[in-house]
Amino acid sequence: MKNYRADLHIHTTLSPCGDLEMHPVNIISEAEKKGLDIIGITDHNTTRHCKLISQLAAKKDIFVLQGAEVTTKEEVHCLVFFEKTDALKTFQDYLDTNLPDILNVPEIFGDQVQVDENEMIIFEEPRLLVNALCKSLEEVEKFVHSLNGLFIPAHIDRLKNSIYSQLGFLPDDLAADALEISRNSSPEKFGAAHPEINRFPLITSSDAHYPENIGMASTNFYIENASFSEIRFALNGDKGRRISRI
Amino acid sequence: MKITDITEKLDLKVLAGTDGLKTDITGGYVSDLLSDVMGNAREGQVWITLQTHQNTIAVASLKDLAAIIIVKGAKPESDTISKANSENIPLLSTTLDTFTIAGLLFELLKME
Numbered sequence: 001m002k003n004y005r006a007d008l009h010i011h012t013t014l015s016p017c018g019d020l021e022m023h024p025v026n027i028i029s030e031a032e033k034k035g036l037d038i039i040g041i042t043d044h045n046t047t048r049h050c051k052l053i054s055q056l057a058a059k060k061d062i063f064v065l066q067g068a069e070v071t072t073k074e075e076v077h078c079l080v081f082f083e084k085t086d087a088l089k090t091f092q093d094y095l096d097t098n099l100p101d102i103l104n105v106p107e108i109f110g111d112q113v114q115v116d117e118n119e120m121i122i123f124e125e126p127r128l129l130v131n132a133l134c135k136s137l138e139e140v141e142k143f144v145h146s147l148n149g150l151f152i153p154a155h156i157d158r159l160k161n162s163i164y165s166q167l168g169f170l171p172d173d174l175a176a177d178a179l180e181i182s183r184n185s186s187p188e189k190f191g192a193a194h195p196e197i198n199r200f201p202l203i204t205s206s207d208a209h210y211p212e213n214i215g216m217a218s219t220n221f222y223i224e225n226a227s228f229s230e231i232r233f234a235l236n237g238d239k240g241r242r243i244s245r246i
Numbered sequence: 247m248k249i250t251d252i253t254e255k256l257d258l259k260v261l262a263g264t265d266g267l268k269t270d271i272t273g274g275y276v277s278d279l280l281s282d283v284m285g286n287a288r289e290g291q292v293w294i295t296l297q298t299h300q301n302t303i304a305v306a307s308l309k310d311l312a313a314i315i316i317v318k319g320a321k322p323e324s325d326t327i328s329k330a331n332s333e334n335i336p337l338l339s340t341t342l343d344t345f346t347i348a349g350l351l352f353e354l355l356k357m358e
Contacts, residue, residue, distance in 0.1 A: 074297060074299050136298075136299060137299065138323065138325075164281060165279060165281050166279060166280060166281070167280050167281075167299055167301040168281045168283070168284045168301055168305050169284075169301065171299070171300060172300070
């Protein structure tokens with residue numbers, strides 16, 4: 001087993017706030033440059049860039065955890081990841097069904113474009129992706145787990161769109177696979193003020209919206225190989241697998 | 247003024263927490279961020295919000311709030327209702343939006 005360096009929170013050109021330089025080829029070359037072995041692709045309420053990035057990354061020996069950054073009804077951001085293509089597809093349908101029909105205004109919120117490996121635009125998402133789904137935190141968590149996915153409340157230390165900012169504290173019986181701390185804080189610092197988080201695995205990631213942000217925070221996964229099941233083992237501390245922070 | 251007075255005058259539906267309806271009201275507070283309510287709401291206030299999450303009940307209990315009014319006819323989750331019953335926090339509902347119900351409650355409390 002060895003350490004794999006992972007940044008599990010990266011946006012692409014599909015997120016309105018994602019820079020237009022965050023196209024698949026660029027993300028991978030930046031991840032390679034930063035020495036990342038695993039990256040998480042987590043656009044706001046969409047998974048549509050995951051497949052292409054995963055295919056391109058495989059050629060560079062980078063493993064892609066495929067998912068999204070979901071906005072729940074309470075406006076809490078949560079990272080979700082899926083192993084199987086059909087689960088990812090089912091979750092994309094869930095996002096499409098539960099996102100409100102409010103259109104994006106690119107001049108205000110930014111472009112939401114899907115591109116191919118040649119950086120040509122192949123799709124533009126008409127609905128504003130940062131809006132809240134009409135599903136609660138618990139409903140999203142249950143749906144993700146019904147698809148054997150991972151559910152990780154994002155940047156819990158932030159003063160907006162975090163479980164703490166929106167809901168005040170961790171809900172009873174929160175069924176999270178891990179909690180994410182942003183690059184502005186640290187698990188030690190936030191855990192000192194909120195010791196209740198320490199019962200969860202804690203990851204740190206960059207939440208990159210610009211290429212230069214990729215890898216600014218990361219988590220080490222001590223695992224056998226870069227795969228979804230090994231990542232899950234490490235989060236659970238199973239079979240000698242574990243996570244450590246850098 | 248008691249909770250029962252405002253449920254009657256503002257046509258609020260009581261969803262849960264009937265045991266707390268005799269509580270006196272000291273004022274109101276409007277916010278949808280629970281962290282803000284934890285920091286700034288005061289004992290005896292009626293909290294107007296669109297949040298329906300179960301954590302609202304714990305916040306209301308922690309801050310000794312008199313009641314919660316959920317706006318726009320939103321339906322709270324079942325665990326929110328059961329927690330409101332066990333904590334005796336009146337969980338009230340209106341079909342009006344926050345601006346309107348806050349205005350009506352403000353007028354009502356001003357008359358006291």
